[in-house]
Amino acid sequence: MNRYIVECTHCKTKIEDVNKSIIVDDHRPAPYCSEKCVDSFYQSEIAHFLTQEKELRRDLQYFDKIIIDDQIKESYLKETLKDPQEIWQDTNPLGEKYYYLLSQFPYEDQTTFHFIIICKVFNSKPSFILHFTMGQDNRFINFYRTSKKIKGDEPKDGFEKEQMVIPQAILNEIQVLRSEYFAQMLERRQSEDIRYEYFPLYEKFLQETLDNPDEIYEQVENDKIISTSVKTAYLNESPFFYYVIGMKIKEVDNEVILPIFSFPTTDIELCKYFNKGQLIQKQVKS
Numbered sequence: 001m002n003r004y005i006v007e008c009t010h011c012k013t014k015i016e017d018v019n020k021s022i023i024v025d026d027h028r029p030a031p032y033c034s035e036k037c038v039d040s041f042y043q044s045e046i047a048h049f050l051t052q053e054k055e056l057r058r059d060l061q062y063f064d065k066i067i068i069d070d071q072i073k074e075s076y077l078k079e080t081l082k083d084p085q086e087i088w089q090d091t092n093p094l095g096e097k098y099y100y101l102l103s104q105f106p107y108e109d110q111t112t113f114h115f116i117i118i119c120k121v122f123n124s125k126p127s128f129i130l131h132f133t134m135g136q137d138n139r140f141i142n143f144y145r146t147s148k149k150i151k152g153d154e155p156k157d158g159f160e161k162e163q164m165v166i167p168q169a170i171l172n173e174i175q176v177l178r179s180e181y182f183a184q185m186l187e188r189r190q191s192e193d194i195r196y197e198y199f200p201l202y203e204k205f206l207q208e209t210l211d212n213p214d215e216i217y218e219q220v221e222n223d224k225i226i227s228t229s230v231k232t233a234y235l236n237e238s239p240f241f242y243y244v245i246g247m248k249i250k251e252v253d254n255e256v257i258l259p260i261f262s263f264p265t266t267d268i269e270l271c272k273y274f275n276k277g278q279l280i281q282k283q284v285k286s
């Protein structure tokens with residue numbers, strides 16, 4: 001005999017085993033018997049956020065839509081869910097919590113756009129998407145930066161890092177080298193390699209590759225030390241190599257690598273091409 005009964009929040013079907021029910025909200029112990037019931041329960045909220053976006057766009061007179069391939073949209077959505085650059089929290093008048101996830105991606109060379117998701121969170125993970133959209137206009141994006149920031153750093157926040165001043169001549173040189181390396185890579189890139197549109201998803205491996213590379217190659221080009229760091233990494237369980245080509249700059253008391261160009265690849269031939277110069281460091285893997 002059960003002391004209590006538990007029912008589906010939506011259809012009121014009796015739930016025999018609470019462990020098999022679906023819960024989508026950390027702040028609301030409401031069980032559902034199926035995904036279908038979760039969808040039905042939140043239908044009016046989903047419709048609300050859709051209407052809200054339309055009204056917001058009308059108020060701001062901002063109607064530009066981001067046009068990207070469906071597959072890429074799907075992977076940007078997944079990436080934003082998994083590792084958003086910003087997380088904002090908001091509370092409705094009843095005390096229920098809503099989460100806003102934002103991540104920025106490159107768009108039509110030189111510009112960027114924000115991927116924005118409104119969701120519920122359970123066990124510290126997004127559990128149900130109420131709405132998602134994409135936009136470039138700051139007024140539009142800021143609407144979704146709600147009352148409480150949970151994650152995301154702004155350059156103005158906190159103490160200012162001591163910045164190294166890089167001479168303009170070096171910046172110009174880096175710009176030229178970037179175009180050269182980019183052209184070399186495109187020329188040799190195989191069609192079955194990771195698509196260029198997906199590169200932004202791999203940018204998070206840049207720092208990791210510099211901090212903890214498997215291999216480092218160095219060569220001297222026009223009196224400059226060009227350093228190539230390589231790391232084997234995994235994204236969604238698929239292995240790849242991440243390359244960061246940088247210029248080594250000697251400061252008074254230390255050396256820094258200014259990244260020139262970085263890319264992911266699965267092509268051993270492309271790796272061989274970019275493993276230029278002398279191998280100066282190799283991590284032995286157990």
Ligand SMILES: [Zn+2]
Binds near residue numbers: 008009012034
């Ligand atoms: Zn149900």
